């Protein structure tokens with residue numbers, strides 16, 4: 325057996341906008357760092373486990389950045405690359421350049437296909453076979469479940485979970501038959517695992533997370549499972565070898581305190597595995613200021629951005645009583661420039677009992693809510709009794725819209 329090193333990352337979300345702000349520069353710094361890391365750490369295989377782009381049809385700028393990275397990678401290091409699709413990616417967008425990328429030692433599996441044997445990718449270096457990747461993308465409903473008339477919601481959840489397990493088992497069995505030299509086998513996945521700690525930037529998938537998959541439902545064949553979908557880096561159920569790498573940049577303010585990372589997995593000549601995380605430097609910090617207007621103002625004035633790019637802030641002003649003068653003052657503050665840029669301002673008043681402050685209730689911006697939250701709010705206002713059933717049906721409907729094959 326030969327020694328080899330894998331770098332696992334996911335959820336790049338190239339082209340993402342945070343409250344309307346472009347993330348291009350942050351991604352650029354990440355890609356520069358990643359190229360250096362691939363060389364310095366002598367990486368043989370790079371795995372990107374889904375959500376390459378933020379949207380199905382990325383902008384030309386986002387596409388350019390992606391191809392730029394891949395071509396720079398090809399020019400500067402000899403790393404093999406495996407890319408799998410996530411729930412944000414359209415299969416056709418990822419698969420379009422597939423034949424071209426193949427010539428650069430880059431394998432793209434945009435979505436599940438009828439022939440699952442194509443998802444078994446040999447890891448090779450200098451014409452030597454080192455192991456295998458079961459490159460499994462995000463599995464859409466049609467890949468894992470047949471609709472059966474008369475099924476209730478619980479049946480459908482069960483069918484989803486079983487469908488995922490069967491899909492993994494089928495490819496694991498195939499890998500085992502092919503793997504005559506007992507080399508390491510790595511699997512990828514883009515799914516919600518039971519117990520995962522989420523942030524505010526993941527879109528719900530596979531029956532609205534209710535079909536949460538358990539780590540021990542993965543076949544024993546896999547020496548390492550490289551997961552995507554959850555943006556916070558974490559092990560699943562304390563298992564060293566089942567991990568989410570997390571996104572390389574914070575995709576929401578709820579991730580501002582996370583340490584962003586990629587995962588380095590090394591197999592030695594005895595097939596022993598060692599796993600360590602490598603911290604991704606954050607070039608634009610996301611921060612949060614809260615308090616009265618005076619307090620927030622003071623904090624912003626003295627704030628210094630310490631990284632390459634100016635920090636971005638959310639400001640949550642809370643005042644006891646409604647006061648139009650305060651609101652005007654707040655607006656003025658937002659016009660001024662500081663060594664931090666306010667991208668998500670909000671104001672609320674605690675004393676809603678007396679006078680006019682009762683009339684002023686802060687409404688969250690529609691863009692800050694997930695579609696599920698909007699539907700939840702609608703249900704709260706309605707007089708329906710079977711809200712749980714409705715919520716279930718709603719989530720399925722939304723999923724079928726997002727999963728629509730493109």
Ligand SMILES: [Mn+2]
Pocket residue numbers: 335375410412526553554555
């Ligand atoms: Mn994602």
